[in-house]
Amino acid sequence: MGSSAQIARKKTAVVIGAGPNGLAAACTLAHAGMRVTVLEQHTSAGGGARTAELIEPGVLHDVCATSLPLAVSSPCFQDLDLEQCGVRWVHPTYPMAHPFLDGTAAVLSRDIGETAESFRDTHDANTYSRLMTPLVQRWPDLIGQILSPLRIPRHPFLLARFGLSAIRSGLSLAHLFKGGRARGFIAGLAAHSGLPLDQSPAAAFALVLAAAGHAVGWPFVEGGTQQLVEALAARLIEYGGSITTGCPVSDARDLPPADVYLFDVTPRQLLQFAGDLLPQSYRRRLARYRYGPGVFKMDWVLSAPVPWAAGKCRNAGVIHLGGNLEDIRESEREPHQGRIADQPFLLLAQPTLFDPSRAPAGRHVLWGYCHVPNASTENVRDAVERQIERFAPGFSHVVVGRASMNCQHLEQYNPNLVGGDIGAGLYNWTQLFTRPVARLVPWATPNPRVFICSASTPPAGGVHGMCGCNAARAALNALNRL
Ligand SMILES: Cc1cc2nc3c(=O)[nH]c(=O)nc-3n(C[C@H](O)[C@H](O)[C@H](O)COP(=O)(O)OP(=O)(O)OC[C@H]3O[C@@H](n4cnc5c(N)ncnc54)[C@H](O)[C@@H]3O)c2cc1C
Known part of the structure; x- marks a missing residue:
């Protein structure tokens, strides 16, 4: 000893x-x-x-x-x-799907090639593969470095490669791509930062989450x-x-x-x-x-899985719901200006599709939140459900019950959620x-x-x-x- x-x-x-x-x-x-x-x-x-x-x-x-x-x-x-x-650990077929209003979806798959293909654009597929492959191949080194105390890097070249893209704004990372599908996909990932998409380093969130999806999945x-x-x-x-x-x-x-x-x-x-x-x-x-924006959190009990128009969403653990880059950009900007978008970008999760132990037969759960101004007490339930209905017509028919928490409820539940800020x-x-x-x-x-x-x-x-x-x-x- x-x-x-x-x-x-x-x-x-x-x-x-x-x-x-x-x-x-x-x-x-x-x-x-x-x-x-x-x-x-x-x-x-x-x-x-x-x-x-x-x-x-x-x-x-x-x-x-x-x-x-x-x-x-x-x-x-x-x-x-x-x-x-x-x-x-319970691994969904796809860690995440990002549906569009035409009834299709880009997917974060464990396979970089399948994700790249879902952009339906050769330039964007190549750009994505070039960006992701080195990060995914060296994932244990990269995440070890990111999660450890700041110190002289053990893998300076890997960290430099990551850093050069990570210091961008979400918007700038999305603009490496030409097509709307890849841009929307990147915007959804960057939105996890809670920052407006034109602020850096939101790109860091997109890169880490995408690389994690390929390397280890997004398990429940x-x-x-x-x-x-x-x-x-x-x-x-x-x-x-x-x-x-x-x-x-x-x-x-x-x-x-x-x-x-x-x-x-x-x-x-x-x-x-x-x-x-x-x-x-x-x-x-x-x-x-400084604290970040708050969130409005919702949970649902459903009688059946969400009837997504895009079939691939039925195989994904998490859904990024907001469509194209411009709509997500507006939705993520609004909370920083004291407003809530009419069509808020939603992060949703559907664990019971992959983990039946969480609910009896004939029941599913849906989990979700959107960003709102810090300390907002507004009830945005209707806007949230309207947004889901746009991508999953008939959603309201499978809802059995719902619960919601605004920023004030969240802070009462856990004082660390200051003004509903989930990022501390x-x-x-x-x-x-x-x-x-x-x-x-x-x-x-x-x-x-x-x-x-x-x-x-x-x-x-x-x-x-x-x-x-x-x-x-x-x-x-x-x-x-x-
Ligand atoms: C709605 C929501 C969704 C999220 N989704 C994800 C996700 O999908 N994946 C993910 O990785 N992360 C997610 N997070 C973030 C994640 O939950 C937090 O980053 C993580 O829990 C932080 O851990 P912590 O121990 O620092 O603080 P906390 O988990 O907040 O724990 C702090 C604890 O301290 C207690 N406490 C506070 N003040 C006192 C006091 N005065 N006396 C005694 N006890 C006190 C609180 O009650 C609480 O139990 C989410 C957070 C929220 C709110």
């Missing part, structure tokens, strides 16, 4: 928040020998990775995250061997994303840690004594209840942290790479006992646990120096 493990063994940590990053941090610290307690305000662990019966008994909905390309790629989750704790977890949380919690218990739920932390002075505190919260909450622990200059920098902060150029503030070790604060481990730190949002894992390593390093 090395000396760092011996130091860790005598130490205690409190993790505030049991989201995937809080749990990953807790597992990393507990595995190193620390005594770890996780305090969670909600009645269950999981944060943005919970599954619940929202509408009908026996029908399971992922309340937040559902499609998990980053989780399946995560070095942290691989180290924890979550499959051994019961996680089963059998039974719902909650199963991933259960596996993380089981690992933590196995390593001797504990989780207390129903325990909101509103003042850091009330926290139990510990050697280090790791906060799975965003800068706004950290300032609210732990501001006294931090020097004024750092507090001022945290206060400048805006993904503009500075905040994607240096969040929450520019520091050599961004998980550390000037207080050597206080760390941030949420998606407001690198490598940012998504269920992958790497923010937590990186924060825990920073805390262990700091303890070694104390």
Whole structure:
């Protein structure tokens, strides 16, 4: 046993928040020998990775995250061997389909060639293959680099190749292509960033998501994303840690004594209840942290699969619904100007087509959201359902029940969703790479006992646990120096 493990063994940590990053941090610290307690305000662990019966008994909905390309790629989750704790990945035939109003669809297939072919344009097919092939061939190196702490790159040429395209705006990446199909497809991927399409680095999202689709797929977890949380919690218990739920932390002075505190919260909450622990200059920098647009989230119980006009959509886990580049561009610009598009771009997922364990026979679920202005309380249910109906005539006839959450509901559900922002902060150029503030070790604060481990730190949002894992390593390093 090395000396760092011996130091860790005598130490205690409190993790505030049991989201995937809080749990990953807790597992990393507990595995190193620390005594770890996780305090969670909600009645269950999981944060943005919970599954619940929202509408009908026996029908399971992922309340937040559902499609998990980053989780399946995560070095942290691989180290924890979550499959051994019961996680089963469910791979849709196509990770994603992008339908058009003519009743056809471009598809993100595991096969680059099939995706390229779905653009129906030789120039665009060649451009796509040239762009994607090197990223997909070196996916483990690339994603390892993207998810790890910023450091001298191990694969500088690969990273440079990725970076040259990734620093573009979504619009500029889409304009590498000539035809409407490829442009719409790229725009839909870039829209995951929550940025207007003419802002960089939205292209980074498109490239990572497309490459992940080819390299590892966009799987669901059998039974719902909650199963991933259960596996993380089981690992933590196995390593001797504990989780207390129903325990909101509103003042850091009330926290139990510990050697280090790791906060799975965003800068706004950290300032609210732990501001006294931090020097004024750092507090001022945290206060400048910016949040992104909110989302309007919807879940449906259906009596049958969505009747998509484009047949390929029936074989896809995720649907990007917005049609052509211009329509998606307008839809993604509006929330940044305080408005909601009449025909909002939708991200939809249909897990029960591939995972029957989530609903009884004769029932399907549909999951979806669109971007709206931060903190919007508007109910955009009708606009969302009209948009689906355009691409799937007869959709309304299969709807059995629905639930929706506006930005306010989302923030009440999980205080990390500030104003309904699901990215734990805006993904503009500075905040994607240096969040929450520019520091050599961004998980550390000037207080050597206080760390941030949420998606407001690198490598940012998504269920992958790497923010937590990186924060825990920073805390262990700091303890070694104390
Ligand atoms: C609608 C939606 C859809 C999404 N879709 C996807 C997807 O398909 N794929 C994907 O990879 N990602 C998706 N995400 C993003 C993903 O859920 C987040 O990036 C991820 O959960 C961040 O993990 P985290 O641990 O940093 O924070 P969170 O998951 O937000 O967890 C933070 C935890 O801290 C707790 N907490 C906060 N304040 C306190 C307090 N004061 N005291 C005690 N506990 C507190 C919260 O209750 C919560 O449990 C989605 C998010 C949303 C909201």
